[in-house]
Amino acid sequence: MTLAPRPDRRPALRKWLIIALIAICFALGGLGMLVLVDDQSGVVGTALGLVLSLIVIGIVVPVFLWLDRFEREPTGMLVFALLWGACIATFVASVFNDVGSVLIDPVVASHPSAATWVAPVVEESLKGLGPLLLLLFRRREVDGVVDGMVYAGLTAAGFAAVEDVVYLAAGYAQAGDRGLFSTFLVRVVMSPFAHPMFTVCTGIGIGIAATTPHRLLRWVAPFTGWCCAVTLHGVWNLGAVLSQHGWLVFYVLLQLPLFAAFITLIVLARRHEARLIAHELGHYVDRGLLTAAEVVMLSSIKERRYALAWAERHGGDPSKDEMRELQDAASELAMVRARIDRGDATPRVATEEQHLLDIVGRSRQQFLDTALYRYYDDTGLTTS
Helix, strand or coil: CCCCCCCCCHHHHHHHHHHHHHHHHHHHHHHHHHHHHHHHHHHHHHHHHHHHHHHHHHHHHHHHHHHCCCCCCCHHHHHHHHHHHHHHHHHHHHHHHHHHHHHHCCCCCCCHHHHHHCHHHHHHHHHHHHHHHHHHHCHHHCCCHHHHHHHHHHHHHHHHHHHHHHHHHHHHHHHHHHHHHHHHHHHHHCCCCHHHHHHHHHHHHHHHHHHCCCHHHHHHHHHHHHHHHHHHHHHHHHHHHHCCCCHHHHHHHHHHHHHHHHHHHHHHHHHHHHHHHHHHHHHHHHCCCCCHHHHHHHCCHHHHHHHHHHHHHHHHHHHHHHHHHHHHHHHHHHHHHHHHHCCCCCHHHHHHHHHHHHHHHHHHHHHCCCHHHCCECCCCCECC
């Protein structure tokens, strides 16, 4: 009697060991930050800071999830980015910022110059390291500039939330409710997107590095993005130091224009991704693998929502799941096709393209020749 070969469980074991190690590192970093804040501001201030800082997560994270709607990133990687910023980057930055402040002036604790010259370099380096690690170890999941922006933004959101705990708790410890309110107003209400605005520059560089065929640009782009992030962060902190008695002027002249530019960048990035999906999927219309109407649906968030609702209404949850699989696979297919257009036509990429084409081909079958596409003619244009 021949026994079946025993399955090799080492890859799965290795995977869970890595996950456990990462979780332990995050837990230690988060615990370290809690101990630091509690030691400086007490239990009540720390608790109040934790609760109020959740508002930052509630404001910032949905913006980057909105940006991530077309080609949704794996949940585990999104959580990694958020926790890297919240647990690792904050804890290590607090240590290096203190060291930098001591080197500038051993007598004065938290010297103002450290906020301008040390903190931007330290914090943007540590925040940028998170999405850079994702690029190095999960290269296939980083498909472009939008992905880099999403991972960098979530890392910065986690960092900002924990940093706000520090400042909110210190405000309460120093001046009670008045200090807590003033800190909440300045940091949470008026500038929740400060850190994401800086670190998104690094994310753009990482996204360019992930897509460019030029080897030199793969190194130059992230470094240039990091330089922009450090510069913006330094200018922001310098303005805050210089305008302690004129913060409203600083807010109107610097913070609001930067915020407007940031929102514009986010909107333009998502529109660009929609156009990219439409363009790349158009290659498959000529080959008869997709219709023009399907491409219009797949390159519009509004039409995707309509298609999901239609599928659920006419086929229940199984039909909705099939439509979601079609949309997700089509987005991935568009990104793979873009890599092929850039010259990355390796056998592995060709195999991945064919795999996604098989998923798209299977998922679309039940929706062909249905009323789902009644708003489009054969050119994909809306009809009255």
